Amino acid sequence: xxxxxxxxxxxxxxxxxxxxxxxxxxxxxxxxxxxxxxxxxxxxxxxxxxxxxxxxxxxxxxxxxxxxxxxxxxxxxxxxxxxxxxxxxxxxxxxxxxxxxxxxxxxxxxxxxxxxxxxxxxxxxxxxxxxxxxxxxxxxxxxxxxxxxxxxxxxxxxxxxxxxxxxxxxxxxxxxxxxxxxxxxxxxxxxxxxxxxxxxxxxxxxxxxxxxxxxxxxxxxxxxxxxxxxxxxxxxxxxxxxxxxxxxxxxxxxxx
Amino acid sequence: xxxxxxxxxxxxxxxxxxxxxxxxxxxxxxxxxxxxxxxxxxxxxxxxxxxxxxxxxxxxxxxxxxxxxxxxxxxxxxxxxxxxxxxxxxxxxxxxxxxxxxxxxxxxxx
Numbered sequence: 001x002x003x004x005x006x007x008x009x010x011x012x013x014x015x016x017x018x019x020x021x022x023x024x025x026x027x028x029x030x031x032x033x034x035x036x037x038x039x040x041x042x043x044x045x046x047x048x049x050x051x052x053x054x055x056x057x058x059x060x061x062x063x064x065x066x067x068x069x070x071x072x073x074x075x076x077x078x079x080x081x082x083x084x085x086x087x088x089x090x091x092x093x094x095x096x097x098x099x100x101x102x103x104x105x106x107x108x109x110x111x112x113x114x115x116x117x118x119x120x121x122x123x124x125x126x127x128x129x130x131x132x133x134x135x136x137x138x139x140x141x142x143x144x145x146x147x148x149x150x151x152x153x154x155x156x157x158x159x160x161x162x163x164x165x166x167x168x169x170x171x172x173x174x175x176x177x178x179x180x181x182x183x184x185x186x187x188x189x190x191x192x193x194x195x196x197x198x199x200x201x202x203x204x205x206x207x208x209x210x211x212x213x214x215x216x217x218x219x220x221x222x223x224x225x226x227x228x229x230x231x232x233x234x235x236x237x238x239x240x241x242x243x244x245x246x247x248x249x250x251x252x253x254x255x256x
Numbered sequence: 257x258x259x260x261x262x263x264x265x266x267x268x269x270x271x272x273x274x275x276x277x278x279x280x281x282x283x284x285x286x287x288x289x290x291x292x293x294x295x296x297x298x299x300x301x302x303x304x305x306x307x308x309x310x311x312x313x314x315x316x317x318x319x320x321x322x323x324x325x326x327x328x329x330x331x332x333x334x335x336x337x338x339x340x341x342x343x344x345x346x347x348x349x350x351x352x353x354x355x356x357x358x359x360x361x362x363x364x365x366x
Contacts, residue, residue: 039273040333047336051343058347065351066358084296091292099285102276102326109275225273229328236326240319247311251299255307 027224039226046230050237057241060196064189064248071182073175076253077157078186080170081146083137087250090133091242097126098239105232108225113218116228120212123235127205134198141187148188154180193245200238207231274331284325291318 025035032038068075104119144163145153156163157180160172211231214220220228295314303310324330329340 036273040335043332044335044339047339047343051339051346054343054347055350058351062351062354065355069358084299088292088296092289095285095288095292098288098322098326099281102281102285103278106276106278106281109273233327236322239326240322243318243322244312244315247295247299247308247315251295252308252311254299255302255304 025223027222027226042226042230043233046233050233053237057193057196060189060193061244061248064193067182067185067189071179071185074157074179074182075186077160077170077172077175077180078146078183078190079249079253080166080172081141081144081156082190082250083140084250084254086133086137087246090130091246093126093130093133094239094242097123097130098236100126101232101235105225105229108215108220108228111221111223113215113221116221117212117215120208120215124205124208124212127201127208131198131201131205134194141191146183146187148184148191152184152187154183157183190249193249197238197241197245200241204231204235204238207234274328276325276328276331280325284321287321288318 028035028038032041100119100122104116104123107113107115107119141147144156145151146156154177156166157172157175158177159174160167160170166172208231211220211228215228291314295311298310298314299307301307323340329337
């Protein structure tokens with residue numbers, strides 16, 4: 001709480017009098033009383049946006065919960081198709097990228113320009129690694145005809161032995177066709193949820209690319225860290241979504 | 257003037273910008289990785305109905321750590337805490353109402 005905050009706060013009588021920009025940092029917008037109020041307001045707005053995101057993904061999670069209870073055998077067998085190794089690896093990658101992002105915010109706060117650029121580049125690369133692993137997983141679904149649509153195949157569920165890789169691990173029993181066809185719903189939700197998550201990653205990576213250029217020019221290491229901080233909130237939110245997607249899609253049906 | 261330009265660097269007041277030290281991030285990062293290992297390990301143990309419960313409990317714990325420390329809610333303003341709390345409450349209320357509708361009717365089982 002330095003004197004300057006008090007000066008800006010206690011200056012209503014100075015309204016209308018054009019005051020020079022030397023009274024406050026250039027990044028303080030004129031409709032805010034202080035840097036602190038400006039930062040709190042932007043933070044509040046970012047959290048409101050994240051709440052809408054919680055509701056958005058929450059709807060998908062609720063749909064998954066309800067359909068999993070309705071078509072339980074189909075959802076269990078379908079989730080056996082997911083590769084736990086790649087899922088775990090991707091969780092590690094995403095948590096690491098959240099860590100590098102958090103360190104990036106710290107670098108911006110403590111005005112370490114090269115550190116910030118390094119952290120943003122690492123976050124950018126880890127984000128791409130996540131998408132790369134997701135591509136490996138998606139392409140396997142395409143090969144096995146597990147993408148919902150005209151080419152969807154229930155063969156792996158009506159005749160599990162035809163899919164030896166999964167069969168030797170889970171020994172699933174053959175399902176009647178009317179239950180097996182509901183596996184398509186599992187994969188629909190799988191692609192909707194991980195696809196929406198991946199779209200958020202792609203948007204985040206694009207913004208990261210922009211931020212790397214700005215950070216190299218020294219934009220975030222002058223004491224104004226709002227942009228980096230709020231992008232960090234977004235990136236961590238995307239991480240949290242995956243923290244729930246991973247166990248719900250990959251792990252909880254291993255034994256049924 | 258020189259005092260004013262120094263202002264952002266002196267962010268140590270209670271209501272000013274909090275800077276979380278890297279050691280906190282490193283500890284949280286390590287705990288998150290351990291929890292990921294735990295949740296994968298737990299999925300290989302047969303626990304019946306408790307498999308999803310354990311998985312979700314670990315997930316909630318990890319998400320709480322991310323929210324409190326990576327997202328800095330622990331050090332944020334009361335307004336932010338209230339906003340997040342209100343949002344989570346609304347989210348849970350919506351899920352609760354939706355599920356209570358679905359479990360109290362015979363629809364969907366065909």
